[in-house]
Amino acid sequence: MDFTTLNNTLLNYCSDTLKVQRLLKEYLGAKYVDILYYDKEKSQYVDNINEITIQSKYLNAFSLLGHAVLENKVCFYKDVPHDSKYNKAIDNPFNIELSNQIIYPIFSAEKECIGLFRFSQLPLSFTVEDSTKLSLLLPTFQKILLESKETLGTSKRSNNTKILQTIERAFNRLLESSSNPEIEKLIILGHKNLESLGSYLHSVQIQENKALIKAKMQRLSRKKVAKKKVGGKKVSDKKVFANVLIADDVRINVKILNAMLCNDAIIDQIKHAYDGVETMDIIDRCKTAEEDIHILFLDHHMPGKTGLEIAQELKEKAGKETKIIIVSITNDPEVIASKEYLYDYHIPKPFNKESIQKIMERIRVEHLS
Numbered sequence: 615m616d617f618t619t620l621n622n623t624l625l626n627y628c629s630d631t632l633k634v635q636r637l638l639k640e641y642l643g644a645k646y647v648d649i650l651y652y653d654k655e656k657s658q659y660v661d662n663i664n665e666i667t668i669q670s671k672y673l674n675a676f677s678l679l680g681h682a683v684l685e686n687k688v689c690f691y692k693d694v695p696h697d698s699k700y701n702k703a704i705d706n707p708f709n710i711e712l713s714n715q716i717i718y719p720i721f722s723a724e725k726e727c728i729g730l731f732r733f734s735q736l737p738l739s740f741t742v743e744d745s746t747k748l749s750l751l752l753p754t755f756q757k758i759l760l761e762s763k764e765t766l767g768t769s770k771r772s773n774n775t776k777i778l779q780t781i782e783r784a785f786n787r788l789l790e791s792s793s794n795p796e797i798e799k800l801i802i803l804g805h806k807n808l809e810s811l812g813s814y815l816h817s818v819q820i821q822e823n824k825a826l827i828k829a830k831m832q833r834l835s836r837k838k839v840a841k842k843k844v845g846g847k848k849v850s851d852k853k854v855f856a857n858v859l860i861a862d863d864v865r866i867n868v869k870i871l872n873a874m875l876c877n878d879a880i881i882d883q884i885k886h887a888y889d890g891v892e893t894m895d896i897i898d899r900c901k902t903a904e905e906d907i908h909i910l911f912l913d914h915h916m917p918g919k920t921g922l923e924i925a926q927e928l929k930e931k932a933g934k935e936t937k938i939i940i941v942s943i944t945n946d947p948e949v950i951a952s953k954e955y956l957y958d959y960h961i962p963k964p965f966n967k968e969s970i971q972k973i974m975e976r977i978r979v980e981h982l983s
Contacts, residue, residue, distance in 0.1 A: 628761040645735035665866030672917035677701035682717040690745045703915040729759040855882035861893040862913035874970045890919025914944035925956035
């Protein structure tokens with residue numbers, strides 16, 4: 615393959631990461647392209663297009679991504695799932711079907727890693743020789759990382775909003791013109807799915823802002839009103855409040871779930887964790903501050919500790935401490951099938967508002983009434 619044309623085209627769009635991603639997908643035939651920037655201040659790699667965040671402390675020799683960074687070289691993996699270095703939580707956070715993968719770590723003149731380009735599911739015709747030729751584009755990749763960091767993600771969110779608004783208008787027109795009850799049912803169902811889709815695409819910033827306002831209002835009102843907490847504390851009022859922790863290393867999932875939970879009447883605070891170690895740390899810190907976590911939405915594939923390890927640890931403590939209601943949110947239920955007893959509930963991904971509302975209602979009836 616000749617990458618001269620691709621290189622010249624990319625140089626025209628260095629500040630537009632979305633366009634760069636599309637061009638790389640089209641030209642290389644890669645099904646997935648991740649462009650991860652290194653945030654030195656937070657010590658993490660971030661892809662705001664695909665909503666991926668990886669703490670740098672987890673990029674070690676026990677993952678394909680970590681191996682490429684440590685070796686400071688282009689790595690072409692032909693059989694990803696069977697590679698001894700494969701780490702599902704880091705190398706395949708969305709649990710996609712994966713065969714081959716090429717990783718290009720990008721370093722500055724000072725020899726500091728400033729980011730990574732990761733290409734997954736390339737055509738079988740893509741060879742090691744092609745990956746070597748593609749290395750000639752490393753200076754262009756470096757330029758992209760440096761120029762487009764500030765504007766990343768804005769245009770994508772704006773475009774998604776327009777698309778969803780167009781679909782919603784089309785649904786409304788169909789509903790107005792339809793006289794068939796069955797078709798109307800399908801249109802209404804489409805509306806519900808559109809709402810869930812909107813949550814996925816937007817990251818629901820508006821709803822997150824509402825959640826912050828609501829949390830402040832609740833804290834103010836609780837200064838005047840006694841309240842009941844989950845976990846066996848004595849009750850002096852009718853209202854029940856629960857603290858929630860969402861633990862998932864894929865940030866878009868955390869944002870979506872936060873948006874779907876933020877207006878639930880029983881929820882006091884919602885906290886977030888992005889790896890297994892941070893999850894346990896937040897639970898311990900909240901306990902020390904007498905703000906126990908009562909409901910834990912727990913993914914399985916996370917760096918540091920898996921969801922299964924966390925569930926096991928919490929169940930062992932359950933007799934001595936406040937019980938935490940554990941809701942499994944993994945998209946890989948087979949891995950926890952033999953240990954289902956560790957979990958109270960399960961919600962498959964992708965989430966939708968209806969399934970979240972049903973679980974919260976069950977928790978309310980079975981644990982809080």
